[in-house]
Amino acid sequence: MNWKEKCTTSTLSMKSSMIRELVEMTQNVPGIISFAGGFPSPVTFPKEQLAELYKEVLLQKGDNVLQYGSTGGDLPVKEAIIKEDQLSISPDELQVCCGATNGIYNAIKTFIDPGDLIIAEAPSFLGSLVAFEAVGAKIIPVSMEHDGMNIEELNQVIADNDNRKVKFIYTIPDFQNPTGITMSSEKRERLVEIAIRNNIIIIEDDPYGKLRFKGKSYPSVLEIARNKFNNKSVVLCVRSFSKLLGPGMRTAYAIADKGIIAYMNSWAQKVNVTNDRISQNVVAAYLEKGLMAGQIDMIKKTYKPLCDRMVAAIKKYIPANIKWVEPEGGMFLWLELPEQMNTDELFKKAVEQKVAFIPGSKFYPTGCEQYNGMRLNFSYPTGVQIEAGIKRLAEVL
Numbered sequence: 001m002n003w004k005e006k007c008t009t010s011t012l013s014m015k016s017s018m019i020r021e022l023v024e025m026t027q028n029v030p031g032i033i034s035f036a037g038g039f040p041s042p043v044t045f046p047k048e049q050l051a052e053l054y055k056e057v058l059l060q061k062g063d064n065v066l067q068y069g070s071t072g073g074d075l076p077v078k079e080a081i082i083k084e085d086q087l088s089i090s091p092d093e094l095q096v097c098c099g100a101t102n103g104i105y106n107a108i109k110t111f112i113d114p115g116d117l118i119i120a121e122a123p124s125f126l127g128s129l130v131a132f133e134a135v136g137a138k139i140i141p142v143s144m145e146h147d148g149m150n151i152e153e154l155n156q157v158i159a160d161n162d163n164r165k166v167k168f169i170y171t172i173p174d175f176q177n178p179t180g181i182t183m184s185s186e187k188r189e190r191l192v193e194i195a196i197r198n199n200i201i202i203i204e205d206d207p208y209g210k211l212r213f214k215g216k217s218y219p220s221v222l223e224i225a226r227n228k229f230n231n232k233s234v235v236l237c238v239r240s241f242s243k244l245l246g247p248g249m250r251t252a253y254a255i256a257d258k259g260i261i262a263y264m265n266s267w268a269q270k271v272n273v274t275n276d277r278i279s280q281n282v283v284a285a286y287l288e289k290g291l292m293a294g295q296i297d298m299i300k301k302t303y304k305p306l307c308d309r310m311v312a313a314i315k316k317y318i319p320a321n322i323k324w325v326e327p328e329g330g331m332f333l334w335l336e337l338p339e340q341m342n343t344d345e346l347f348k349k350a351v352e353q354k355v356a357f358i359p360g361s362k363f364y365p366t367g368c369e370q371y372n373g374m375r376l377n378f379s380y381p382t383g384v385q386i387e388a389g390i391k392r393l394a395e396v397l
């Protein structure tokens, strides 16, 4: 048996590489307008400031930051994050990780035994679904509504699996990837109450929460659990600098009960030893200099007109029988087509017409796919491209 036969690839992992292939494929079609990528706009990357800070950190702290450090992150870095987010937590309730993906993996690798259940919104971020599968979890989907996860269905799913170990409920409450939907305040509270009652940890994946460019913001699920329910252990919240400074920095953080963080650190120690200490210290310097508020403001000012342009173009060109929810932040908008339509098939026709999206089926756990959705990204294309691309998409539809 050769290595290819031995190293079988799981369906979900195949799906994640297919998304990458779809994105790459669309990049090579001349004149294509792509809504397929999931990238922040490079015009928002604070290159000059970061260049200075990398130099400053290396020259001032080089002997330290080029050395091995503590697994869960450097104390001054944690303190800078705690201050920036105005968190009432101690540093041992926080892990600095190598991207949100790594933080989520550290958590599930620590707590999931093969066959354990994770409840996830459907559709959801494929990167996490792949990680869940990689540790042997079975994913139970709960459908999305215009105001977030269907809470009645969540209750039902938990009751149906009473005798099995539901270990996590995975949610992206703000500007969800892929739907752009935000969970209502009421649902956030019900989610926390249900999780506490059933002794299940919520993973709140929050890479977009700070990128709200309209509407009123809701308290995070973490804040609700800690402030309203006085519970420190029910929510594990992961936040990332990827969409704020640039995903190449691979710097994020997880906030949870200190016992949970200790387990996560113990796993991270086996695989990472330490994270990139230079980048995390550059992030800390960035925060300490008070630069983040202006940066977030600039990103919101960049994305809002792009989102507005997409919304206006959809209203103008897209048939009325197609459903969608206007995003109030983040980077994505989701179109829900009539049930009999299949966006996997539509994708090929769309590429022929030089417009691309990600077919919705890629965001569901294997075996639970729905084929009538599509994810559109508005942070990467220009306003002119958005208008022309939606027009082309409407013609394909």
Ligand SMILES: Cc1ncc(COP(=O)(O)O)c(C=O)c1O
Binding pocket: 038, 098, 099, 100, 101, 102, 125, 127, 172, 177, 205, 207, 240, 241, 242, 247, 251, 252
């Ligand atoms: C919901 C969600 N979680 C996590 C990530 C990954 O973030 P990071 O770059 O911090 O690993 C993404 C990136 O697209 C995302 O959309």
